[in-house]
Amino acid sequence: MSNEQPTREEGIKTLASIIKDVKFAMLTVTTAEGHLKAHPMTTQQTEFDGDIWFIGGKDTEQVQCMGERPQVNVSYSDPGKNNYVSVGGTAQLVEDRAKLEELWSDFYKAYFPQGIDDPNVQLIKIEAQGAEYWEGSGRMKALFQMARAAVTGKPATDMGNNDTVKL
Template sequence: MTEEKHLTGPEGLKKIGELIKHIKIAMMTTANPDGSFDSRPMATQTEKEFDGKIWFLTRNESGKVEELKQDSHVSLLYADQGDAKYISIKGRANLSRDRSAIHDLWNPMYKAWFPQGEEDPAIAVLWVEVEEAEYWEASSSRLVRGVRYLAAAATGGRVNLGETGKITVNA
């Protein structure tokens, strides 16, 4: 059994920010013109306080950028198996070549993808404006969760295993 919540506005934004803060990689899914989907790992920029936008650096000429030109809808999937936190985010992607935004997001680790550093002409900023999210979150440590799972199995699911919810950003 899980507690189900529906969050909106600032409370919803705060919850999303808390859930993704320590999860560095999201699987970003975009739509192909033929109706199929592509997913790829993207490094989330979580240095700023979450304000409804999730930031990434990307190559300005890539399959995902071409797909986003056709359809800006994206899905971001985050998973933290150790803490049993999972979040699925829907939103719209935007692209920019704004050098000040690139500078703000730059980290030396990105030289592996952009050998010329933050001045590399291949860099673009991609941000997703979050529209809604769903999450699943365990309410306790791994050991306690294991005991609760056993208790839930023994009691027919009458033990609280955590929280699930839907977040609507612009309600």
């Protein structure tokens, strides 16, 4: 872990580079009973700028939970590259036709039979407040480090970067 926290701009750039090719994220909400519940969400093909966008269903427990308790967590995992991101933020249920049109793809017709005009479509904006990331040094290097640690009995070194970012 570095001693100096990255600037907001550096953090956003790093997070954007890690999550840009991750197809799915896990969005965690708090239920009415106070339990944490995670759901897979499709990552939108937009550049991360501190906000994360999703499309969900107004009638889902997940969206209802966000409306009542907007503090959420979004996590990304790319085990092939040993990259992981956890983003804490505030969910907003947004009505913005232009943004919805920007993010919409025919993929969503599987969930919304009436297409983009389906009355159940809900645009979700997560305003990131902070994040932590683990950026691997590459799969082969990590495997080598773990194997060497197992043989020598000494802790693995240079397993990548870990840092927190305030957004």
